[in-house]
Amino acid sequence: MGETGRLGKSEMAMATTAGSSRGIYAARVVERVELCREHFRLRFAVPGLPASGPGQFLQVQCNGDVTARRGVQAGGEDSLGSDAGEGHEFDWDPSAGPMRRAGRAEASGRAGASGRLDPSDGLGRLGQTVGGSGSLGGLGGVGLGGSMGLDFDGPAAFLRRPFSIAGRMELDGVSHVDLIGREVGVGTRFLSRLGVGDEVSVLGPLGNRFRLPGANGIGLLVGGGVGIPPMIYLAQAIAELNRLEAGERPRRAIAFSGALTVDLLALTRTGNAPRPGPTDFDPRYNIGEFDAFGVPAVISTDDGSWGWKGFVTEALERYLDAWITDQADRQRAIIYTCGPEPMMKRVQEIAARRGIACQIAVERAMACGMGTCQSCCIRVKKPDPARPPMPGESWCYRLACTDGPVFSGDDLLW
Ligand SMILES: Cc1cc2nc3c(=O)[nH]c(=O)nc-3n(C[C@H](O)[C@H](O)[C@H](O)COP(=O)(O)OP(=O)(O)OC[C@H]3O[C@@H](n4cnc5c(N)ncnc54)[C@H](O)[C@@H]3O)c2cc1C
Ligand code: FES
Numbered sequence: 441m442g443e444t445g446r447l448g449k450s451e452m453a454m455a456t457t458a459g460s461s462r463g464i465y466a467a468r469v470v471e472r473v474e475l476c477r478e479h480f481r482l483r484f485a486v487p488g489l490p491a492s493g494p495g496q497f498l499q500v501q502c503n504g505d506v507t508a509r510r511g512v513q514a515g516g517e518d519s520l521g522s523d524a525g526e527g528h529e530f531d532w533d534p535s536a537g538p539m540r541r542a543g544r545a546e547a548s549g550r551a552g553a554s555g556r557l558d559p560s561d562g563l564g565r566l567g568q569t570v571g572g573s574g575s576l577g578g579l580g581g582v583g584l585g586g587s588m589g590l591d592f593d594g595p596a597a598f599l600r601r602p603f604s605i606a607g608r609m610e611l612d613g614v615s616h617v618d619l620i621g622r623e624v625g626v627g628t629r630f631l632s633r634l635g636v637g638d639e640v641s642v643l644g645p646l647g648n649r650f651r652l653p654g655a656n657g658i659g660l661l662v663g664g665g666v667g668i669p670p671m672i673y674l675a676q677a678i679a680e681l682n683r684l685e686a687g688e689r690p691r692r693a694i695a696f697s698g699a700l701t702v703d704l705l706a707l708t709r710t711g712n713a714p715r716p717g718p719t720d721f722d723p724r725y726n727i728g729e730f731d732a733f734g735v736p737a738v739i740s741t742d743d744g745s746w747g748w749k750g751f752v753t754e755a756l757e758r759y760l761d762a763w764i765t766d767q768a769d770r771q772r773a774i775i776y777t778c779g780p781e782p783m784m785k786r787v788q789e790i791a792a793r794r795g796i797a798c799q800i801a802v803e804r805a806m807a808c809g810m811g812t813c814q815s816c817c818i819r820v821k822k823p824d825p826a827r828p829p830m831p832g833e834s835w836c837y838r839l840a841c842t843d844g845p846v847f848s849g850d851d852l853l854w
Contacts, residue, residue, distance in 0.1 A: 461490040467500075467642045469634050470616065476699075479666075479706035480632050481606070481620045486642060489615040492605055493649035494674035495801050495846040498619065499600035499809040501641040502627035597627030600643060602806045602841075604778070606669030607676055607729075620669040620706055646809045647845045650674055650776055650799050652681055655689040658764070658773040660796075661735070662696045662756055662787050667779025668706050670801055671695055672729045674776055679733035694723045695730045695737040696759070698752025698783070702745040707737075709746070718749035721758040753786040760794060770796050778803065781854065788849040798849030804840040811842035818844065819853035 467484035474480055607618040623632045634640065650670075653659045659678055663671035675693055682690040699705040708728035709715075716724055716739065723736030730737045739747030740755045748755040756775075764773055777787040778801040791798035807813040817837040825834045835853055838844065 462644055462646060463488075463490065464641055464643050465489050466639055467498075467617075468639045469636050472634065472636060475620065475706045475708065477703040479620055479622050479704070481618055481706075482631065482634060483616055483618050484640075484642070485611075486615050486617055489617065489642075490645060492608060492617075492645035494605070494670055494677045495650040496645040496647050497602045497604045497670075497809070497845065498617070498642040498644035499602055499646060499806075500619070500627075500631065500643075502597035502601050502630040504640065597625075597630060599807050600809065601627040601631075602646075602803075602809055603631075604666075604670040604673070604801070604803075605645065606672045608673065618669075618672075620666070620672075622666050622706070643809065647841060648843070650677075650801070650846050651774075652678055653691045653693075653774050654772070655685070655691070656772060657691045658769065659691060659693040660696065660756065660760075660764075660773060660775045661693060662752060662775060662777040662779070662783075664698045664752055664779025664783045665704075666706070667777070667783075667801070667803065668697050670778050671697070671776065675730050675733045675735040679735070693733075693735045694759070695727065695735050696740070696752050696756050697727070697737060698740040698742075698755075698779075700742045702741050705739065705741065705746065707739070716747040718744040718747075721748055721755045721762070723759075751783070751786075753783060753790060756787065757790055760790070760796075764794070764796070767795075770794055773797070774799060775849075777801070785854065788852070791849055800847050800849050800852060801845045802840050802847065802852075803845065806841050809841045811839050814839070816840035818847070820847060820851045821853060 465486050465488055467486045469482055470485050471483035472480065473483075603619045603621060605617050606620045609616050619631075621628050621631050623629050631640075652674075659674070661671040661674055663669075675695060678691050678693045697705070697707060707730075710726050710728045710731065712731055713724035713726040713736075715726070716722070721738050723738050725731045725736050727737040727739065738752075738755050738759060740750060740752040741747055742751065743749070764770055773796050775787060775791045775796055775798045777784050777798065781802075784800050784802070788798050788800060802818060804816040804818060807815040816839055818840050819835050820838045820843075822830075822834055822836050825832060829836050838847070
């Protein structure tokens with residue numbers, strides 16, 4: 441992306457190419473931006489990351505001695521394994537940021553006999569070094585490249601944490617991805633303290649993708665809180681598709697984003713259009729992340745501190761009732777949504793009542809992200825009750841991580 445955030449031609453071509461492979465990659469922070477009081481954006485250089493699309497996510501290792509890896513050439517799957525076979529000890533000073541290396545333990549091959557692990561809260565709390573090349577692979581991620589040697593004196597995120605891809609570009613042949621985070625716990629706190637040059641391991645791209653609107657279609661992108669990042673990537677993908685089709689019956693996209701208050705809005709406000717008032721639901725080009733792709737946005741804050749005063753779902757309804765009223769418009773529209781479940785359920789109702797298709801990216805808590813642990817089950821309607829699993833039942837479970845995170849609103853039973 442250029443300085444304006446607009447995609448160049450070669451960058452766009454690579455951004456959302458189809459493909460389904462995934463792997464573990466070294467991701468080096470190249471930019472860090474504070475978006476608001478609680479959200480931050482990290483741009484990572486991830487050499488070799490397979491093609492991805494909007495809706496997909498990365499499982500990010502949120503622990504480890506990242507600062508010790510500063511300056512290490514990011515080189516794909518093995519680059520973090522440069523110290524493979526060594527054990528390390530760390531002192532983690534939570535106020536100082538990512539774990540700092542305090543010294544080196546003995547070579548790997550031993551597991552701390554009395555190392556305690558309390559899996560109940562998803563955190564690793566190990567009292568002493570766990571060494572060896574035993575690997576949790578894609579799960580914990582601490583064993584990347586065969587290296588395991590962490591000593592968690594404080595709480596650390598033992599499992600990887602899922603984050604939606606918020607944008608992607610290719611610069612000098614290297615993939616760059618944006619992640620937007622909100623600090624809510626130990627893993628996101630670790631991420632929030634990464635600085636330029638720090639390196640973490642990412643697993644992905646994981647999950648399925650939003651299906652883009654057809655020619656002449658209308659995409660209504662409704663995001664709340666940490667559901668906003670996949671909407672930015674979706675705006676990028678729609679812009680790219682329009683560019684590839686050279687203006688033939690282009691799709692339109694309009695973003696709807698909500699926050700409790702303006703200080704918690706994970707987006708960049710610009711002066712490119714007048715500031716909206718508390719009853720304005722007309723889309724404007726004054727949100728940098730969407731404007732970069734020619735997408736206007738309607739912003740809502742619950743307290744009216746910026747834009748529409750109230751819920752984003754109310755602004756969406758007002759917009760639909762003013763502008764997407766006839767059958768033809770409703771049929772070519774798709775509502776995409778990601779955010780808190782109550783918001784998404786309401787969006788689904790709004791779409792269903794008007795006969796508009798709805799695609800929902802659920803953000804169920806995930807442990808593995810790869811279909812192994814079964815922690816992310818979600819109930820969906822079965823297309824054919826006579827067929828397995830559970831013949832005779834009209835519903836079944838699906839996994840949010842591999843069957844989703846994107847589901848059709850009509851199918852979800854929550
Ligand atoms: C597919 C997917 C995409 C996501 N994309 C983003 C993103 O782009 N940006 C972002 O900031 N976050 C995103 N999340 C949520 C993010 O993964 C969690 O906030 C993160 O795992 C919390 O880790 P932690 O160690 O900081 O918090 P923890 O200490 O593990 O938990 C802190 C609190 O958050 C709650 N929590 C944890 N995960 C979730 C969840 N998935 N839903 C609701 N509550 C949860 C816990 O119950 C606990 O109360 C996404 C989640 C999924 C499943
Ligand atoms: S997160 Fe493990 S199966 Fe979905």
